[in-house]
Amino acid sequence: MKTPANKEPGPLPAWKRIPRGLRFRLALSYVFFFALILAGIGVVFRQTLATTLQDHARAMLEEDWAAVRAYLRIERRGNRMEPVWYYDKNDPDEAFFVERLKRVFILADAEGRILEISTGYLSLGPETPETIRKVMDEGADVWKVRLTGHGLPYLVRFGTILDERRRPYFMAIGRPITDSAGILSSFTWEYLALAPFLLVSSAVIGWFFARRALQPVNALAETAGRISASNMNLRIPQRGAEDELDNLIATFNSMMDRLNASLQQSRQFSADVSHEIRTPLTSIRGQLEVALLTCQTAEQYREAILNSLQDVDRLAQIVKTLLLLSQAEAGHLVLQKAAIDLSALIRDLVAEFQIPAEEARVSLHANLPDECVIEADRVQIERLVSNLLSNAVKYTPAGGTVRVSLQGRDRWVEIEVADTGIGIPKNYLPHIFERFFRVPNSDPTSERGLGLGLSFVNWIVKAHGGRINVESEVGKGSRFTVGLPAGAHQSTSDTAPLATRPA
Ligand code: ADP
Numbered sequence: 001m002k003t004p005a006n007k008e009p010g011p012l013p014a015w016k017r018i019p020r021g022l023r024f025r026l027a028l029s030y031v032f033f034f035a036l037i038l039a040g041i042g043v044v045f046r047q048t049l050a051t052t053l054q055d056h057a058r059a060m061l062e063e064d065w066a067a068v069r070a071y072l073r074i075e076r077r078g079n080r081m082e083p084v085w086y087y088d089k090n091d092p093d094e095a096f097f098v099e100r101l102k103r104v105f106i107l108a109d110a111e112g113r114i115l116e117i118s119t120g121y122l123s124l125g126p127e128t129p130e131t132i133r134k135v136m137d138e139g140a141d142v143w144k145v146r147l148t149g150h151g152l153p154y155l156v157r158f159g160t161i162l163d164e165r166r167r168p169y170f171m172a173i174g175r176p177i178t179d180s181a182g183i184l185s186s187f188t189w190e191y192l193a194l195a196p197f198l199l200v201s202s203a204v205i206g207w208f209f210a211r212r213a214l215q216p217v218n219a220l221a222e223t224a225g226r227i228s229a230s231n232m233n234l235r236i237p238q239r240g241a242e243d244e245l246d247n248l249i250a251t252f253n254s255m256m257d258r259l260n261a262s263l264q265q266s267r268q269f270s271a272d273v274s275h276e277i278r279t280p281l282t283s284i285r286g287q288l289e290v291a292l293l294t295c296q297t298a299e300q301y302r303e304a305i306l307n308s309l310q311d312v313d314r315l316a317q318i319v320k321t322l323l324l325l326s327q328a329e330a331g332h333l334v335l336q337k338a339a340i341d342l343s344a345l346i347r348d349l350v351a352e353f354q355i356p357a358e359e360a361r362v363s364l365h366a367n368l369p370d371e372c373v374i375e376a377d378r379v380q381i382e383r384l385v386s387n388l389l390s391n392a393v394k395y396t397p398a399g400g401t402v403r404v405s406l407q408g409r410d411r412w413v414e415i416e417v418a419d420t421g422i423g424i425p426k427n428y429l430p431h432i433f434e435r436f437f438r439v440p441n442s443d444p445t446s447e448r449g450l451g452l453g454l455s456f457v458n459w460i461v462k463a464h465g466g467r468i469n470v471e472s473e474v475g476k477g478s479r480f481t482v483g484l485p486a487g488a489h490q491s492t493s494d495t496a497p498l499a500t501r502p503a
Pocket of ligand 1: 387391392395419421422423424432437438439440442443449450451452453454455478
């Protein structure tokens, strides 16, 4: 029974899936950046507008200031100084203009005593004697924005004006800037009202563009979803845009090529294994059937059993080698590295191979230094050299020669096995390290190889961090060269001349 704890999580509902999607996040970041740009533009525009409006208000107040200086005289009346306005009282325009100038106006003497203040100025709050004295001491013009009791903004200019005896007085005039503030605030509100509309539009456009941008990714996912072992040939067509997505498609397609190749290889391998196992099995079955039907004497039975045993051996050999090879390729075969004398190891193997070489009437020679110590797995290196030697002897017709040599070069050692045998045709050379590969019709009739030896040799060389090279010419012979890193223990007796000993 299923408990809630091990219940499989079902697919997410659409409203939960959308915010996790790339499309949503792309559109969201688009809106986010658009909002930032919109806010930036708004701030810059508002600032520019505010500065322009302020400059305009200042210029107007500057004109007013010049006009006041033209119309106003400070004269002695009795024992006190008084402001006197000179203008044509019969000219209604001029009278109106001067009245407007006097609407927000204050005049004080150097001690801070107020000589005249308009009611308009009173609503901004009269200036203290300290402010007045400070302005007069500094002598510079001061601009301020002041608010009336009702919160209406005024631009005020403080400065000094001289009387007829050139004594300085404090004067300030003001002008409402309600219009400027109004323009600024209506700009702000209209912009803020427009912003949501722009943001929604940008979200719609972003959503649309994100869909277009992700279309190839969806196509990729869809194709990947349709691929199964039976249609590994499916590929996603390139868009020709030469962009990152085309790059992704190309990478995906080439990954599919590699997967396909390795699937083909593994299918081929299964077919080869079945074939290799079936052949000796059929042969065993045939021999046993024939024996059952035809053998009469113990001698005949014995011979039939012996023949069958040979095939059983071959089967066992195939299974053992395959097992080792698959262990090796799966990384389960760990190298047992130790310092070994490669020279002695090859010398012993060459001695062992003298018997089969003699039987095949092939002369086997070795050219080895006295000693060559490297760090390697003894069992695997023995397997490597035996495979190369047995191939060389096997594929060299009677009268031929096989030579083995060993040389140390810097931190590398090089084993060379050269024969004067049948050679390998050029077109087969790239395949000889593949499992079960055998050059057609190359096996001497007596001995049929498994086609696994060189795959193993190749793995052993790679596992030791080495390299292998083959040169071959049909009818002339082959030369296998294996380079192995010497490891920490290299001590080839390089100085001694290489001893040539027919082993
Ligand atoms: P096999 O057990 O058949 O020898 P290998 O994997 O050792 O399998 O070799 C693969 C094939 O490479 C052989 O079938 C043979 O055709 C070819 N080959 C290997 N070594 C030699 C050689 N020294 N001379 C000629 N052909 C060779």
